[in-house]
Amino acid sequence: MRKRTLIGWSMTSVVLLAALAWAFAPRPVAVETGVVGSGPFEESIEEDGRTRLKDRYAVSAPVAARLTRIVLREGDRVAAGDTVAVLLPALPTMMDERAVREASARHAAATASVQRARAALERAAVKVEETQLELHRTAKLTGEGFLSAARLDSARLAFAAAQRDHEAARAEQEVAVQERERAAAALQPLGAATPARPLTLRSPVDGVVLRVVQPSEATLPVGTVLMEIGDPSRMEIVAEMLTTDAIQAQPGRRAVIERWGGEPVQGRVRRVEPAAFTKVSALGIEEQRVAVLIDLDHPPPAWDRVGDGFRVTARVVTRSVDAATLVPVGALFPYADGGLAAYRLENGRARLQPVEIGGRNASQAWVRSGLSPGQVVIVYPPPTVAEGVRVRARR
Known part of the structure; x- marks a missing residue:
């Protein structure tokens, strides 16, 4: 009887010790993982931009006159020589x-x-x-x-x-x-004089009416702008970049226009404006920026619906590599004296791996040495991850 009791207590103790060992044993750290790949790499400068017509024509009153009502509206197409406005002689001042x-x-x-x-x-x-x-x-x-x-x-x-x-x-x-x-x-009464010949204003180019400034009949002074006309097929992109970035966005650089409502459109930097200007950011910081002008190469048919002043995203490519080892930029972290490193996932454990990169963009980094395509790395490693720590990939 005593022997059976002793065996029972012994077995219970072993089970309790095993449970305690399992409860206090270190567990694998759950981490996000990514795969080192291979492919083309581009380093670029990304900035918000807007569309702008290369040539805008303002139709104005050459003399002080009375304008008849303009029937054209924004978006109407006009050809060079079409009548866009008619001016009549201004009435004399009424006399008391x-x-x-x-x-x-x-x-x-x-x-x-x-x-x-x-x-x-x-x-x-x-x-x-x-x-x-x-x-x-x-x-x-x-x-x-x-x-x-x-x-x-x-x-x-x-x-x-x-x-x-x-x-x-x-x-x-x-x-x-x-x-x-x-x-x-x-002393001649108003309207008693013989009506003078009206002055017809014509469109200077083929294009579209962009803005009608004065649609209603009115008496206007000389030089008053009546409307603006432009050709939407001659469109350019204006991106206001930081002066430090504009140094790299030299004329001839390839550019990609994105987030306009369709597939990315290829373009080229035509000119960087010679004069910069001060602009206050959303955080209240004064920044020195300069306008970078981009020409489009072959816009798709859907681009015809893009008008003047539309918002886009301009990405100027400053470096391009056809075949590069690519790693998610979130897998890199500072290491040693100004270097970078990443954690490889090997046999369920994290292995510290110093790397040398040739460049990075918003999502990927070009690795010159340290990693090979196909290896699994830890993305955004938590503070509990260190060399040799057991980890498991989240699903």
Whole structure:
């Protein structure tokens, strides 16, 4: 009896010890894993951008005039030479009672000036006739020897001066007549004048109406912009990049336009603007940025629905490798003196592996040495992972 009891207690103790050992034994750390692959690698600069027409044409009023209502609307297609707006002469300013009385007084004064100029002209004509008769008498007496030649010269000069006075009087009369006509025009009622010929404004190019600034009828000053016209087929991408990134985005670099609503579109950097500008980021930090202009190579048919000012993502490729060993960028972490390392998953344990990388982008890193395609690495290793620690991959 005692022997059976002893055996029972012994077995119970062994089971309890085994349970305690299992309970306090270290368990494998659950980790995320990734596979080292092989393929093309691209290092790029990614920045938000927007579409912009290369050429925009603003149709404006060349003179102060009255605009008739514009029937064109945004998105309407126009051809070069099509009528886009019609201008009419602006109506004169409306006159109150005081202005009418002043204009009437000016007209009466102008009429009196015409009468005075007519009288001066008649007086000048009489003077010409008088000096002409005196010249004839003086010439006759001089020829008979009764007067000197100097007296004849004086008579000739007096006749010439009278002729000039007559011409000046005629000009004064013409000026007075024109002043009277101007004063009469100021008294003319609105709409009484003969309608002038309208001025037609035409489209300078084939394109699409981008914006109608002044659709309604109105009286406009000279230089007022009426609408903007552009050709959507001549589109470019403008990306405002940091100046430190723009140094690498030199003309000729390949670019990829993404997140516009369709498949990625290939392009090329055409120009980096020579002048930078200061822009405040969403975090309130002042940044020096510069505009990078990108031309599209062969946009797909769906790109025709993209308009001016649409938001896109521009990715400028600064380095490209056709065949590279690729590892998820989340598997790398700082190691030693400025180096990088990763954890390999080998036989259920984490193995520390220093690596040398040639470049990285947002998702992948190009590994020059340390890892081989097909190896499994731990992505975003937790702090509990170390060399030789047992790990298991999450499913």
